[in-house]
Amino acid sequence: MKQKIQSVKGMNDILSDQTSIWHYVENALRNVAWGYGYQEMRTPMLEKTMLFQQSIGDQTDIVEKEMYTFVDGGEEMLSLRPEATASTVRACNQHGLLHNTQQRLWYMGPMFRRERPQRGRYRQFHQFGIEAFGWVGPDIDAEIIRVGARIWKELNIQGVTLLLNTLGNQSSRDAYRNSLHQYLDRYRRGLDAESLRRLDKNRLRFLDSKVKSKQIILKDAPVLHKHLDADARAHFEGLCELLDDAGIKPVVSQKLVRGLDYYTSTVFEWVTDQLGAQSAVCAGGRYDGLVELRGGKPTPAIGFALGMERMVELFSMQSENLPPMETDVYVIQLSDAVLSDSTKLSEDLRDGGLRVVSHCGGGKMKNQMKKADQSGARIAVILGDDEKAKGVAQIKLLRNSGIQREVPLSTLVDWCKNYLG
Ligand code: ATP
Numbered sequence: 199m200k201q202k203i204q205s206v207k208g209m210n211d212i213l214s215d216q217t218s219i220w221h222y223v224e225n226a227l228r229n230v231a232w233g234y235g236y237q238e239m240r241t242p243m244l245e246k247t248m249l250f251q252q253s254i255g256d257q258t259d260i261v262e263k264e265m266y267t268f269v270d271g272g273e274e275m276l277s278l279r280p281e282a283t284a285s286t287v288r289a290c291n292q293h294g295l296l297h298n299t300q301q302r303l304w305y306m307g308p309m310f311r312r313e314r315p316q317r318g319r320y321r322q323f324h325q326f327g328i329e330a331f332g333w334v335g336p337d338i339d340a341e342i343i344r345v346g347a348r349i350w351k352e353l354n355i356q357g358v359t360l361l362l363n364t365l366g367n368q369s370s371r372d373a374y375r376n377s378l379h380q381y382l383d384r385y386r387r388g389l390d391a392e393s394l395r396r397l398d399k400n401r402l403r404f405l406d407s408k409v410k411s412k413q414i415i416l417k418d419a420p421v422l423h424k425h426l427d428a429d430a431r432a433h434f435e436g437l438c439e440l441l442d443d444a445g446i447k448p449v450v451s452q453k454l455v456r457g458l459d460y461y462t463s464t465v466f467e468w469v470t471d472q473l474g475a476q477s478a479v480c481a482g483g484r485y486d487g488l489v490e491l492r493g494g495k496p497t498p499a500i501g502f503a504l505g506m507e508r509m510v511e512l513f514s515m516q517s518e519n520l521p522p523m524e525t526d527v528y529v530i531q532l533s534d535a536v537l538s539d540s541t542k543l544s545e546d547l548r549d550g551g552l553r554v555v556s557h558c559g560g561g562k563m564k565n566q567m568k569k570a571d572q573s574g575a576r577i578a579v580i581l582g583d584d585e586k587a588k589g590v591a592q593i594k595l596l597r598n599s600g601i602q603r604e605v606p607l608s609t610l611v612d613w614c615k616n617y618l619g
């Protein structure tokens with residue numbers, strides 16, 4: 199027997215019993231983005247590796263070890279996108295979308311990271327994200343966070359908490375990095391090689407370590423907010439006030455630093471304790487330097503990315519009544535002689551906006567009825583030679599004690615529409 203080929207580790211099939219939930223969630227996300235005036239942007243899944251190296255940062259986990267990278271045709275290094283902010287910025291610069299204009303954009307699609315697969319952490323996963331380019335003040339930060347809050351509301355998801363922090367501007371962050379370095383230097387001898395590497399290469403990242411021994415070291419570490427300058431402080435306080443107005447209560451966490459180099463100022467995560475170890479559902483922040491770094495004009499920017507697998511899991515856990523995606527009508531034909539009439543009837547029903555499955559493959563009435571039942575349809579329409587001769591069809595109400603009656607073909611579409619409401 200031939201060996202069955204399995205999917206790539208950490209890359210999931212989303213089967214048809216799941217896709218209706220995905221559609222529901224995706225529609226809700228699209229609607230929320232639409233409601234705030236954001237527009238969709240679609241970028242390629244492959245980009246030049248350099249884009250990610252220079253945007254996300256050489257020393258980050260993503261670029262150092264998680265990207266799927268290959269040499270294309272012996273020439274160019276390409277990578278599957280691990281996230282979409284870098285691509286969005288590239289596209290904006292490439293097409294001049296930020297010349298004297300502001301932009302509110304969203305995207306949705308698969309991302310790729312070679313991580314250790316586990317619940318809520320996959321090698322191909324999906325993100326929905328929004329990005330706003332061209333606004334400096336905390337009003338847009340608050341809007342971006344409100345979009346998140348509305349998504350939970352729209353999907354009726356409870357128990358998601360906002361963690362909020364500010365990294366300040368470049369100079370306050372440099373000052374903080376130095377004092378953190380001095381503090382952590384004292385503990386070098388007790389650290390393993392990986393921690394030392396992090397300490398030297400990406401010091402701020404040390405802060406959100408989940409390892410116990412490091413957390414103990416960090417207990418008395420200098421805090422970032424003491425190093426903030428007046429502007430950064432005012433921006434953060436302004437944002438906190440706006441969130442308060444919106445009834446959003448963040449937990450300010452000075453250890454929240456985010457793993458990508460491009461973040462500045464405001465950073466945040468929406469977290470939940472309902473998904474096991476993978477607690478972050480949505481994460482984002484400001485990246486005021488990135489557009490310029492990538493060759494555009496200086497443009498302030500802020501956005502978030504939401505992990506859709508985690509979101510779908512959370513939604514499925516919390517919603518008892520998932521939206522019905524069943525068939526409305528199942529059309530049964532009892533002889534070959536009525537095939538063209540029943541096909542026409544099915545198309546008429548579809549013109550009327552109904553979801554219709556037309557029986558294929560012939561067979562006995564009993565077997566066709568069984569298929570109708572399994573389809574989840576509420577109505578079976580039955581057409582045979584006698585019905586054709588009389589210009590009628592039999593209607594059987596499948597979810598309602600099997601009531602059966604005759605309806606003229608001329609009024610059948612309306613009859614079904616009325617019944618289905
Ligand atoms: P984590 O700390 O969980 O690794 P991250 O900081 O790497 O997250 P981001 O790059 O900010 O995550 O991505 C935003 C969101 O995308 C995360 O909050 C999460 O919901 C989701 N996400 C990230 N990586 C994965 C993955 N490998 N599988 C599934 N979802 C993911």
Ligand code: MG
Nearest residue numbers: 259311313457
């Ligand atoms: Mg990660």
